[in-house]
Amino acid sequence: MTKPRKPRGPYRKSAERREQILQAAYEAIDEHGERASLQDIADRVGVTQPALTYYFPTRDDLLLAVLERRDAMGKATAAAVSTEHTMIDGMVASARHTTDHPGLAKLYVTLSAAATDPASPAYDHFRNRYRTLADEVTRDFATQQRLGEMRDDAPAEHLARALLAVLDGLQIQWMHDPTVDIATIAETFTRLLTGPGATTSGARAEPPTG
Structure with missing residues (x-):
């Protein structure tokens, strides 16, 4: 049985970055609730706020x-x-x-x-x-x-x-x-x-x- 191929190159990196952002948001909201800011989340990952919108277009x-x-x-x-x-x-x-x-x-x-x-x-x-x-x-x-x-x-x-x-x-x-x-x-x-x-x-x- 052929094993499914894992994402490679930029696709894998993109998936990893999305996961990092989601985990950072999970931790920030766990600590601060809905008051957690996008800036805090971006800082935890080491990206800019605009970069977040590439993976999650809106805060919602x-x-x-x-x-x-x-x-x-x-x-x-x-x-x-x-x-x-x-x-x-x-x-x-x-x-x-x-x-x-x-x-x-x-x-x-x-x-x-x-x-x-x-x-x-x-x-x-x-x-x-x-x-x-x-x-x-x-x-x-x-x-x-x-x-x-x-x-x-x-x-x-x-x-x-x-x-x-x-x-x-x-x-x-x-x-x-x-x-x-x-x-x-x-x-x-x-x-x-x-x-x-x-x-x-x-x-x-x-x-x-x-």
């Missing part, structure tokens, strides 16, 4: 690329834990990844709020992000329902959307009050889905009596 392009990297790293963190442990462990790890990177969390909340306006440059990014995440979690939950590992008295899609809403809501509460332990609360919520209240083999939970 760069910020969205940083959010995509944040999502990818958060998923990788959760997946690594879930492989060895459980979905709950993965969700807790993802929540802790959020609190470990407050500047990136603030950028996410700020842009996601602005993206509710269809005219926002981030509108398509967040709409597609939520659709993709909801589909992925729904498929995972549906599988767990079939295996009897998750409550099945509600559609998997509804449970998936509820989980995403809880995680986003906890993130906002934590930004207002850093004492909110979003990882522990996320664990509490996921246990409501997979703990003693879970039903199996299509059985429906009966309401409590007395």
Whole structure:
């Protein structure tokens, strides 16, 4: 089987420079949030501000690329834990990844709020992000329902959307009050889905009596 060729010459250098800029932006925003300046990012890489626009034509392009990297790293963190442990462990790890990177969390909340306006440059990014995440979690939950590992008295899609809403809501509460332990609360919520209240083999939970 022929191995894919790696970019060579100027194409490889261009890809490397783009990666350097993206990583510098990720680190600057992690430290300073959306207040991180393009000049700071350019200085970290050793290029001029105009040079940044060759790789990221607008500030919004760069910020969205940083959010995509944040999502990818958060998923990788959760997946690594879930492989060895459980979905709950993965969700807790993802929540802790959020609190470990407050500047990136603030950028996410700020842009996601602005993206509710269809005219926002981030509108398509967040709409597609939520659709993709909801589909992925729904498929995972549906599988767990079939295996009897998750409550099945509600559609998997509804449970998936509820989980995403809880995680986003906890993130906002934590930004207002850093004492909110979003990882522990996320664990509490996921246990409501997979703990003693879970039903199996299509059985429906009966309401409590007395």
